[in-house]
Amino acid sequence: MLKVVKIGGNVVDNPEKLDRFLRDFSTLVGPKILVHGGGKVATTLSKALGIETQMIGGRRVTDEETLRVVTMVYAGLVNKTIVNKLQALGTNAFGLCGTDGGFILSDKRAATPVDYGYVGDPRSVNTKLADTLTGAGLTLVVAPITQDVQGGLLNTNADTVAQTVAVAMASAARSEDEDVELIYCFEKRGVLLDVDDDNSVIAEITPDRFAELRAAGVVADGMLPKLENAFKAIGRGVARVVICSADAIAEPGYGGTTLKA
Amino acid sequence: MLKVVKIGGNVVDNPEKLDRFLRDFSTLVGPKILVHGGGKVATTLSKALGIETQMIGGRRVTDEETLRVVTMVYAGLVNKTIVNKLQALGTNAFGLCGTDGGFILSDKRAATPVDYGYVGDPRSVNTKLADTLTGAGLTLVVAPITQDVQGGLLNTNADTVAQTVAVAMASAARSEDEDVELIYCFEKRGVLLDVDDDNSVIAEITPDRFAELRAAGVVADGMLPKLENAFKAIGRGVARVVICSADAIAEPGYGGTTLKA
Numbered sequence: 001m002l003k004v005v006k007i008g009g010n011v012v013d014n015p016e017k018l019d020r021f022l023r024d025f026s027t028l029v030g031p032k033i034l035v036h037g038g039g040k041v042a043t044t045l046s047k048a049l050g051i052e053t054q055m056i057g058g059r060r061v062t063d064e065e066t067l068r069v070v071t072m073v074y075a076g077l078v079n080k081t082i083v084n085k086l087q088a089l090g091t092n093a094f095g096l097c098g099t100d101g102g103f104i105l106s107d108k109r110a111a112t113p114v115d116y117g118y119v120g121d122p123r124s125v126n127t128k129l130a131d132t133l134t135g136a137g138l139t140l141v142v143a144p145i146t147q148d149v150q151g152g153l154l155n156t157n158a159d160t161v162a163q164t165v166a167v168a169m170a171s172a173a174r175s176e177d178e179d180v181e182l183i184y185c186f187e188k189r190g191v192l193l194d195v196d197d198d199n200s201v202i203a204e205i206t207p208d209r210f211a212e213l214r215a216a217g218v219v220a221d222g223m224l225p226k227l228e229n230a231f232k233a234i235g236r237g238v239a240r241v242v243i244c245s246a247d248a249i250a251e252p253g254y255g256g257t258t259l260k261a
Numbered sequence: 262m263l264k265v266v267k268i269g270g271n272v273v274d275n276p277e278k279l280d281r282f283l284r285d286f287s288t289l290v291g292p293k294i295l296v297h298g299g300g301k302v303a304t305t306l307s308k309a310l311g312i313e314t315q316m317i318g319g320r321r322v323t324d325e326e327t328l329r330v331v332t333m334v335y336a337g338l339v340n341k342t343i344v345n346k347l348q349a350l351g352t353n354a355f356g357l358c359g360t361d362g363g364f365i366l367s368d369k370r371a372a373t374p375v376d377y378g379y380v381g382d383p384r385s386v387n388t389k390l391a392d393t394l395t396g397a398g399l400t401l402v403v404a405p406i407t408q409d410v411q412g413g414l415l416n417t418n419a420d421t422v423a424q425t426v427a428v429a430m431a432s433a434a435r436s437e438d439e440d441v442e443l444i445y446c447f448e449k450r451g452v453l454l455d456v457d458d459d460n461s462v463i464a465e466i467t468p469d470r471f472a473e474l475r476a477a478g479v480v481a482d483g484m485l486p487k488l489e490n491a492f493k494a495i496g497r498g499v500a501r502v503v504i505c506s507a508d509a510i511a512e513p514g515y516g517g518t519t520l521k522a
Contacts, residue, residue: 049309068338076337077329080406080414084360088412094362099345101355101399129397136393138362145341151349153341 001239002134002169004033005183006162011246012039012078021185022082024250026089031134033165034093035142036082037158042066042073062117062155070155071097075143083141094138098122098146099153101129104161106146106154120146120154122161125168159184163233170237179239182230183254185246190257191227193218204258207231230259262500263292263395263430266444267423272507273300273339282446283343285511287350292395294426295354296403297343298419303327303334323378323416331416332358336404344402355399359383359407360414362390365422367407367415381407381415383422386429420445424494431498440500444515445487446507451518452488454479465519468492491520 005025011017025034046053046069054061062070079095086093098104106120133140142165144158166182173179190201191213205213210227213219219227230241244256266286272278286295307314307330315322323331340356347354359365367381394401403426405419427443434440451462452474466474471488474480480488491502505517 045310048311049306071341072333072337074337075341076333076335080332080336080358080360084408084412084414087360087363087408092362094357095360096356097341099341099348099356101353101397102348132393132397136362136390147345147348151345153345 002031002033002173002178002180003028003183004035004162004166004169004180005185005249006035006037006158007185007246008037008158009039010187011185012036013041017246018082019085021246021249022085023089026086026091027250031139033130033134033140033142033169034082035144035158035162035165036074036078037144038070038074038078041077042070045069045073056114056116059116061115062119064118067118067153067155071145071153075145079141079143086139086141091139092137093141094133095141095143096133097143097153098156098161102126102147103129103142104146104156104164105149106156108148108150108152108154118148118152118154120148120156122146122156122164123149125165127168127172130165130169131172159229163229166238167233167236170239173237180237181240181242182233182238183242183244183249184226184230185244185249187245189245189248189255190243191219191223201255202257203253204260206260210259227259234259234261263294263434263439263441264289264444265294265296265423265427265430265441266446266510267296267298267419268446268507269298269419270300271448272446273297274302278507279343280346282507282510283346284350287347287352288511292400294391294395294401294403294430295343296405296419296423296426297335297339298405299331299335299339302338303331306330306334317375317377320377322376323380325379328379328414328416332406332414336406340402340404347400347402352400353398354402355394356402356404357394358404358414359417359422363387363408364390364403365407365417365425366410367417369409369411369413369415379409379413379415381409381417383407383417383425384410386426388429388433391426391430392433420490424490427499428494428497431500434498441498442501442503443491443494443499444503444505444510445491446505446510448506450506450509450516451504452480452484462516463518464514465521467521471520488520495520495522 075097083093083095144161146156170180193200241259244254248255336358344354344356407417431441454461502520505515509516
């Protein structure tokens with residue numbers, strides 16, 4: 001079972017949280033791919049460099065200068081810091097972004113109706129490369145910068161990168177040993193039956209149960225698209241998707257919610 | 262024959278020079294490893310961030326903040342820009358630094374008599390990793406950030422990284438097919454018989470010829486340690502070392518000076 005784990009900026013930005021997560025992550029057995037988001041360093045750096053962050057509809061526009069900053073921060077500082085910490089923990093980590101070995105090719109998002117600049121939507125994953133690397137015992141650490149099929153680099157949503165890699169690896173799997181599990185770490189412990197009670201994590205959700213929870217209004221707002229996306233990944237071959245907290249990655253079932261077909 | 266090519270900041274800093282070099286480099290056949298220096302971006306970025314660059318005896322001190330900057334710039338921006346440009350040229354490039362897969366382990370330089378901070382001297386190279394990657398048809402692009410054997414990252418001289426990698430790969434070679442050629446690109450076309458005449462490149466230098474040239478004062482100043490180092494690499498198994506201009510890498514014999522045993 002290949003584990004594709006995604007951590008967000010909230011973990012990357014907090015050294016203690018990151019160290020704890022990496023310590024736990026390093027104890028997980030079997031082939032692993034860690035996809036990381038960027039965190040606030042890119043924003044801080046942009047400010048320090050006097051680059052104005054342009055937002056449209058709450059989304060950041062990646063202009064040429066911002067692309068340089070996110071490439072530095074995500075594929076350089078954050079990626080190598082994580083790899084180095086994992087190495088110190090005895091995990092043979094190896095960092096890459098989407099342009100390395102043509103790992104993830106993307107299409108630049110159309111400039112209409114809104115031009116978000118150098119932002120990409122993944123088109124394909126070089127699963128053979130990933131197989132070669134994981135086959136050599138390497139734990140991949142992936143920065144969310146991808147390769148424009150037209151040339152150039154593109155800033156890419158880390159959730160989408162994780163999902164794309166998981167689906168591609170599942171499609172390329174030749175046996176059950178190569179099944180893929182996609183694990184999203186986020187702020188909550190999982191999908192909560194009661195949003196105010198962190199101990200009300202729903203351990204397992206099937207499509208039928210999802211329909212019930214949605215009808216009952218238990219799953220709503222930001223969680224709705226998250227779960228819809230997760231079930232899409234399952235529909236495309238991923239064995240299961242887990243939504244959990246970065247703090248609970250070493251617990252049984254990652255202490256979170258498992259989505260299954 | 263594996264080619265280990267080193268380019269310096271003068272190439273990295275000049276987009277036209279870099280594009281020309283990469284176009285030529287991509288035409289070289291056989292397995293290749295490109296080691297790049299940093300260039301001025303790190304200095305510019307440090308200034309913009311208000312990080313004071315401390316120099317001792319003409320050498321930069323790498324404090325904690327500077328280490329973050331060089332990691333960003335060398336392993337992030339410069340490395341991924343080069344990889345991406347090579348990909349667009351049809352070369353299946355793959356970027357890494359010394360911590361990825363534990364590629365290059367270094368010892369932090371002693372703090373006495375002068376404390377240069379987070380600076381490393383390479384101790385060992387994971388040649389098996391390099392073999393796996395080049396064997397998969399990947400052209401490696403190496404940023405001069407290495408892994409401290411005690412944990413952490415270290416800023417490392419790119420010339421030294423290139424030489425260490427070349428010597429290690431030569432030591433691990435099992436046949437003549439795996440001979441290693443080390444190519445240093447620098448400002449001049451090679452070792453010049455007349456320092457004022459760019460067309461006076463000496464095509465080949467053996468140890469005997471080196472002794473003559475040194476006695477005659479033809480090789481002096483900065484070129485002397487460069488050639489001494491080159492002959493050290495040859496003494497340790499590298500088949501030949503070439504000193505040439507980045508502009509001439511596609512010419513026969515790289516238009517430069519070849520040092521041989």
